[in-house]
Amino acid sequence: xxxxxxxxxxxxxxxxxxxxxxxxxxxxxxxxxxxxxxxxxxxxxxxxxxxxxxxxxxxxxxxxxxxxxxxxxxxxxxxxxxxxxxxxxxxxxxxxxxxxxxxxxxxxxxxxxxxxxxxxxxxxxxxxxxxxxxxxxxxxxxxxxxxxxxxxxxxxxxxxxxxxxxxxxxxxxxxxxxxxxxxxxxxxxxxxxxxxxxxxxxxxxxxxxxxxxxxxxxxxxxxxxxxxxxxxxxxxxxxxxxxxxxxxxxxxxxxxxxxxxxxxxxxxxxxxxxxxxxxxxxxxxxxxxxxxxxxxxxxxxxxxxxxxxxxxxxxxxxxxxxxxxxxxxxxxxxxxxxxxxxxxxxxxxxxxxxxxxxxxxxxxxxxxxxxxxxxxxxxxxxxxxxxxxxxxxxxxxxxxxxxxxxxxxxxxxxxxxxxxxxxxxxxxxxxxxxxxxxxxxxxxxxxxxxxxxxxxxxxxxxx
Amino acid sequence: xxxxxxxxxxxxxxxxxxxxxxxxxxxxxxxxxxxxxxxxxxxxxxxxxxxxxxxxxxxxxxxxxxxxxxxxxxxxxxxxxxxxxxxxxxxxxxxxxxxxxxxxxxxxxxxxxxxxxxxxxxxxxxxxxxxxxxxxxxxxxxxxxxxxxxxxxxxxxxxxxxxxxxxxxxxxxxxxxxxxxxxxxxxxxxxxxxxxxxxxxxxxxxxxxxxxxxxxxxxxxxxxxxxxxxxxxxxxxxxxxxxxxxxxxxxxxxxxxxxxxxxxxxxxxxxxxxxxxxxxxxxxxxxxxxxxxxxxxxxxxxxxxxxxxxxxxxxxxxxxxxxxxxxxxxxxxxxxxxxxxxxxxxxxxxxxxxxxxxxxxxxxxxxxxxxxxxxxxxxxxxxxxxxxxxxxxxxxxxxxxxxxxxxxxxxxxxxxxxxxxxxxxxxxxxxxxxxxxxxxxxxxxxxxxxxxxxxxxxxxxxx
Numbered sequence: 001x002x003x004x005x006x007x008x009x010x011x012x013x014x015x016x017x018x019x020x021x022x023x024x025x026x027x028x029x030x031x032x033x034x035x036x037x038x039x040x041x042x043x044x045x046x047x048x049x050x051x052x053x054x055x056x057x058x059x060x061x062x063x064x065x066x067x068x069x070x071x072x073x074x075x076x077x078x079x080x081x082x083x084x085x086x087x088x089x090x091x092x093x094x095x096x097x098x099x100x101x102x103x104x105x106x107x108x109x110x111x112x113x114x115x116x117x118x119x120x121x122x123x124x125x126x127x128x129x130x131x132x133x134x135x136x137x138x139x140x141x142x143x144x145x146x147x148x149x150x151x152x153x154x155x156x157x158x159x160x161x162x163x164x165x166x167x168x169x170x171x172x173x174x175x176x177x178x179x180x181x182x183x184x185x186x187x188x189x190x191x192x193x194x195x196x197x198x199x200x201x202x203x204x205x206x207x208x209x210x211x212x213x214x215x216x217x218x219x220x221x222x223x224x225x226x227x228x229x230x231x232x233x234x235x236x237x238x239x240x241x242x243x244x245x246x247x248x249x250x251x252x253x254x255x256x257x258x259x260x261x262x263x264x265x266x267x268x269x270x271x272x273x274x275x276x277x278x279x280x281x282x283x284x285x286x287x288x289x290x291x292x293x294x295x296x297x298x299x300x301x302x303x304x305x306x307x308x309x310x311x312x313x314x315x316x317x318x319x320x321x322x323x324x325x326x327x328x329x330x331x332x333x334x335x336x337x338x339x340x341x342x343x344x345x346x347x348x349x350x351x352x353x354x355x356x357x358x359x360x361x362x363x364x365x366x367x368x369x370x371x372x373x374x375x376x377x378x379x380x381x382x383x384x385x386x387x388x389x390x391x392x393x394x395x396x397x398x399x400x401x402x403x404x405x406x407x408x409x410x411x412x413x414x415x416x417x418x419x420x421x422x423x424x425x426x427x428x429x430x431x432x433x434x435x436x437x438x439x440x441x442x443x444x445x446x447x448x449x450x451x452x453x454x455x456x457x458x459x460x461x462x463x
Numbered sequence: 464x465x466x467x468x469x470x471x472x473x474x475x476x477x478x479x480x481x482x483x484x485x486x487x488x489x490x491x492x493x494x495x496x497x498x499x500x501x502x503x504x505x506x507x508x509x510x511x512x513x514x515x516x517x518x519x520x521x522x523x524x525x526x527x528x529x530x531x532x533x534x535x536x537x538x539x540x541x542x543x544x545x546x547x548x549x550x551x552x553x554x555x556x557x558x559x560x561x562x563x564x565x566x567x568x569x570x571x572x573x574x575x576x577x578x579x580x581x582x583x584x585x586x587x588x589x590x591x592x593x594x595x596x597x598x599x600x601x602x603x604x605x606x607x608x609x610x611x612x613x614x615x616x617x618x619x620x621x622x623x624x625x626x627x628x629x630x631x632x633x634x635x636x637x638x639x640x641x642x643x644x645x646x647x648x649x650x651x652x653x654x655x656x657x658x659x660x661x662x663x664x665x666x667x668x669x670x671x672x673x674x675x676x677x678x679x680x681x682x683x684x685x686x687x688x689x690x691x692x693x694x695x696x697x698x699x700x701x702x703x704x705x706x707x708x709x710x711x712x713x714x715x716x717x718x719x720x721x722x723x724x725x726x727x728x729x730x731x732x733x734x735x736x737x738x739x740x741x742x743x744x745x746x747x748x749x750x751x752x753x754x755x756x757x758x759x760x761x762x763x764x765x766x767x768x769x770x771x772x773x774x775x776x777x778x779x780x781x782x783x784x785x786x787x788x789x790x791x792x793x794x795x796x797x798x799x800x801x802x803x804x805x806x807x808x809x810x811x812x813x814x815x816x817x818x819x820x821x822x823x824x825x826x827x828x829x830x831x832x833x834x835x836x837x838x839x840x841x842x843x844x845x846x847x848x849x850x851x852x853x854x855x856x857x858x859x860x861x862x863x864x865x866x867x868x869x870x871x872x873x874x875x876x877x878x879x880x881x882x883x884x885x886x887x888x889x890x891x892x893x894x895x896x897x898x899x900x901x902x903x904x905x906x907x908x909x910x911x912x913x914x915x916x917x918x919x920x921x922x923x924x925x926x
Contacts, residue, residue: 030780091782097678160780187684201683205781214745215560218895220664220866221650223796224766225740225757227750230791231700231769238701241694277688282677287690287821294688303687306694307784312771313792317493317623318668318829319554320794320867321770321895328693329776331783333686358750366781403683404783432681432784 003143004451008135012444015135016118018048019443022087022127023105023120029065029088029160038065038156041087045134045154046070052138054152060172062164065156069175072141073149079461080149081454082178083137084411085130085185086158089122090432097434112191112428113439123438125431129184129424130154132443136450145451147458151178155407158185161205161367162407169414179461180380181411182453184446186401186423191441193271194392196384197421199299199400200408202334202371204343205307208233208351210326211360216312219322227358229326230311236354236361237328240304244290247304247332249350255337259300267300268293270399280428299400303333329366333404340368340406369406374419379460384422387452391445422453466606467914471598475907478598479581481511482906485550485590486568486583492528492551492623501528501619504550508597508617509533515601517615523635525627528619532638535604536612542924543612544917545641546600547874548593548648549621552585553895560897575654575891576902586901588894592647592887593617595906599913608914610921614641618870621648624668624830625870632877642924643843644874645916647909649864649886654904656734657855659847660884662762662863663871665797665834667806668770671696671814673789674823679775682785690821692789693774699817699824700791703767707753710767710795712813718800722763730763731756733862743891762863766796792829796867803831803869832869837882842923847885850915854908885916 008015027041028034042059049057049070057070065088073080092102100106105120118128133152140146153176155165169176186197212229213222242248259267272295278286288297297303311326313319332343348363355361375381376398388396401421408419424446430436471478490504491497505522512520512533520533528551536543555565563569568583581591596615603609616639618628632639649660675692676685705711722730735758741749751760760766774789776782795806811826818824838844839861851859864884871882887909893899 030778030782032779091776091778093776093778094679159782203683203783205783207781212746215893215898216557216896217744218866219766219768219770219794220666220796220864221890221894222744222761223768223794223865224751224760224764225749225865226744226746227748228768230772231704231767232750234697234700234769234772235704237694237697241698281680281685281689283675283689283821284823285690285820286688287695287819288687297687298685301687303682304694305682305686305691305785306697306775307682307782308775308777308786309693309697309789310773310777312769313554313556314771314773314790315493315554315556316495318670318792318794319493319622319770319895320666320668322768323770326772327777329781331682331686331781333683356750357748358746360747401683402686402688403681427684430678431684432782433679435678 001451004139004145005448007139007143008447015447019128019131020105022131023118023122024103026103027088027156028091029157030091038088042066042068042156045087049134049152052134053141060168062168064164067156067165067168068154070152071150072146074146075149078148079458080151080178081457082151082153082176082181083130083133084181084183085133085154086126086156087154088156088159089125090159092121094434099435107440112426113441116440117437118440119435119437121436123436124425124429125436126158126185128438128443129446132184132424132446133450136447139447140451140454147454151176158407163367165407166410169411173414176415178415178417180417180457181415181419183405183419183421184423185405186421187425187427188423189271189397189399190426191439194388194394194396195270195399196388196396197401197423198376198398199373200371200421201402201404202338202340203331203369203404203406204334204340204347205331205366205368206344206347207327207329207364207366209362211324212358213324215324217322219320222322227356228322229359230323232356232359233326233328236351237306239354245288247302249347251346252343256302257336264296267400268295270295270397298402300335302335302338305331307331333402334371336371336373338371340370344368367406369404370409372408372419374421378418379457380418380420383453383457383460384420386456387449390452391449464914464918467602467608468911470602470606471910478910482591482594483568485594486585487566489566490551490619491554492620493554501551505529505531505619508550512597512615515597516604523631525631527627530619530628530631531617533615534613535609537609541611542921543614543641544920545614545616545639545644546593546596547644547646548596548617549589549619550617551619551622552588553622555584557897562898570903575889576904579903580900581903582898582900584899586899587888587892588899589621589648591901591906592909595647595887595909596913599910603914603917610917614639621868621870626830628870629873632874636877639878641878641880643880643920644878644882646868646882646884647886648868649884650888650890651886652734652860652862653889654902657851657857657859658733658862659851659859660864660886661839661861662836663834663884664865664867665801665803666794666832666867666869667797667803667810668794668829668831669807669810670792670827670829671790672825674787675821676787678787680785682783685785690819691785692822693786695819695822696789696791699814700769702817708751710765712810714809715806719765720799727759730863731758733758733860761865763798765798765801768794770794796865797834799834799836801834803833807831830869832867833872835871835882837884841881842920843881843883846916846920846923847883849919850912853915854912
């Protein structure tokens, strides 16, 4: 491994410059005006993979944004690692809250990143993380130490639900065949407390529209006489949780697997300081489901959050309007064994049921995703454990993550292999928020850890 | 009166063209970018008053938008009528719901306006209505039949709370001294059912801001663990009304004057067809305070409406953000004897009280206004009654209006005179909404009715 480390050390400046180049491409999948940027990002990745040494790298068009696929097959008898990542990023808005422009990366020190962090949309989620794999591959390949076959599938629709990836996987199942899927799109507990994500919550996401009167009205002339759709939507949303912050959607908890005492103890054994957590977020009190700890609430319990809401007059000053319509985007994080389609259906049914007759309600499903739990007694997981232990000098802790990578459950089904979620970010890296950043320590530590994984996995698989 | 009517008939085309000119000036008081348009509108009105024949017309600067003042004093021993109106208009948004641009007036027929209506922001509220007074004055003056002194006070901040008019009135109380304030900024029941507004609701208007975590968060990583300010704001707003749609703010109803049986019967004697009302608004059910009719709910009962709400991601597609902040604009219509400042204080206290510790809440008061009830046994009111009766050929009905003209109560206090609310619009004219319009019938009927008022009032006052 010394040669690999040596190669990394000699090229680390270039690796970073390349990443900054990629971060300058505003590949926001949710926005039609960035369609061309999506293609530019895909082409950039294709080129970079070729420079890194893959046998082939192709851009696959889909009905949405393209998928970049690359591979290097050294020996059919060796195990194959499929690296999944995504080059699309979340919208950067609200722009005014960024300290520097989201697509003009700058490096600044922070309390948790004394060695500097790259501030840019997508730096941690997921450009900075998938790119570590391309660079780790380059280092292994350049030093003739690639111990496994490698395949890269880097998609452009993760942040908008991976709508076209299922078809791509099904149509290209043979090309994508592998022994393990390796993903870096999650976090470690701290830079000195390595951890591996062993579960992800699923997702159901809907948009609701409530219509009262057929047009905006003067609130003096009509106020008090007809339903105000904002007031009604507030009442409907408020009623979705009870006093214990339990979700009231009929049937919502029916399939939720309750952890037993031992499992709950394990979940709660991860280092966590509630005071620090509250300080970091500047809140005087946490709020969540009665009877569960904050770690449980954010990982092993389902949630319901309004992600956005709007209606009526939202400009400067006062306007006395009784609006015609109110809207909300509502998402639910799901845990094993909740099914996102079923939950979306239960929500829709419930929401229509609780609507008063004085309004009309529409529920439009957005994308969803199945929850995932990864086993820890497999060579795939053990290889990650050993790799992190060597790179960090400390045993990594298995933790259940709260976020969702909706496509993981699908991969496992279509490709019939398990996933390893070996991410390197920090929860405090502000992914999806203004001032997203990714530590230089984390970027380079990832590039160092990945070759260890390849080596361990090859050894464990081949005995 | 024949000469006046003759003059109106001969000039009606020009009157309309002048109004359309005024409607083309986008005098939106709420928006700083329209500051210059406000001045342009003021200057236009000053010029038009001079052409109409006033002795003097001046623009008075204030710390906000200017007031246009004009007068014609024919004889100090004659009664003086002060006409109040406003040249500022509501913001036109949402623009996409207008069938034609809001500041490019067009004339189209509608079901209720078979003779045509002027579609433009401000056509009914209040440019089209105050302008009738300038043209009626012109007709009386040109035919040497002006029976009273007349003063015009046309302000530019009615839609944003008339913040600077109190000082203007107090500083110029002598100049503004009069026997009656005449205002056309309300409506009639129908074009064949004349009515006079004998009351207006007051107004308390606040903006609230709820802050959860100090920044937008990833709803997967943090969801379930911290308060979501949108969910919390929904719960707080929902709790502001009980199951009977009564407002739960502590002390809110303490000073509300309950009408006795006879008064309620009078209020409910106005022609009203609930089926038509529901059809017009395309709602399957009305919604309001239990135990009161729709007419009562919209005129003699106080209300609480969310006029706007926003927070989180409101763009296209799905974003899984747990937002830092949520906002709402909330207004309450008040009835005698509720005091707007006291209600704003009660609301603020209540809203802070119901906030959970997991969020921070700010309440910012916007403008307010006192409710008004005008007596009907005075020469001022009787003159209006007779004028409408002659112009419409039918007795006008006294009705309590649901809207607010916050400044009316102030006038009455500062100038120590009563107000007559003789408006000519229809409730269905979409004031404050897209496609605001004002009937040509109403515009001309107003111009005809006003000279009748002057004549009757002069006779009644001088015995």
